[in-house]
Amino acid sequence: MSQKILCVTDLDGTFIKDSIRISDEDLQAYRKLKTFSDFSIATGRSIKEIDYITHNKVSSHHFIAFNGALIEDQNHNILFKKCIPPVTVKKILHFLKQEKLIFDALDGNERIGNFHHEHPERLWNMELKTPADPFHALEHLSIYKFNVRPERAQTSTYVKKLKDTLPECEVYQSGGTRIEITAKNVSKGEALKHISRDYDLIIAIGDSGNDISMFEEASLSFCMSHAPENVKVHATYVVDSFNEAVDHIYELLAQSRKCAHTPLPIL
Incomplete structure (x- = not known):
């Protein structure tokens, strides 16, 4: 067979x-x-x-x-x-704001954050929204994933910081300047x-x-x-x-x- x-x-x-x-x-x-x-x-x-x-x-x-x-x-x-729990979304947003990090979050329909993409053709018809206060805009949305975009020299440091700060999440380095955050066991x-x-x-x-x-x-x-x-x-x-x-x-x-x-x- x-x-x-x-x-x-x-x-x-x-x-x-x-x-x-x-x-x-x-x-x-x-x-x-x-x-x-x-x-x-x-x-x-x-x-x-x-x-x-x-x-x-x-x-x-x-x-x-x-x-x-x-x-x-x-x-x-x-x-x-499995979305990231709302209480965890607020915790992530607090960390990103405190560390003054560039990021975008995905709810399935849009990318929302303070990230400005240099190559919009790579967004694949996904609208990138950059509201004046992205932290407030994201607080009540169902979020599947965060992309965090530190400076290249700081990426490995922030991977460790995020893992230590967010044991209830999965944290992956997916590029030289990109870290991804999802819910636990995702x-x-x-x-x-x-x-x-x-x-x-x-x-x-x-x-x-x-x-x-x-x-x-x-x-x-x-x-x-x-x-x-x-x-x-x-x-x-x-x-x-x-x-x-x-x-x-x-x-x-x-x-x-x-x-x-x-x-x-x-x-």
């Missing part, structure tokens, strides 16, 4: 290298992947943004948004949802647990700190070569591109079919 496979990919820096569009090479790789595997997306972005960037090009079995705070199936039925790895029961083999592809939990939960994992070293060490393989990862998966499956005594890992 053949294995039922699910491949789950990150978007920015992985399936979409320039945060603007999917390359022709990676679209071709996606079509090749779909011949032997189901395909799902796991990102720190919103469902709205996933729909915008994949519209009429890519179909996904699952939409894992906000690092797993919201999971929908291919028909956009909600499978899981991660891409936890999201895989919600969708893995129907599959024999889960394959994860990513490039960032918020992908580590996904690498650890998957049967096989591929990390982009441009990722930080502390991310790459958690993956099974390191590759230069999404299409290279798909080629490698295809070869591994072909080898496993020739050698029945050495099948690919099963969950």
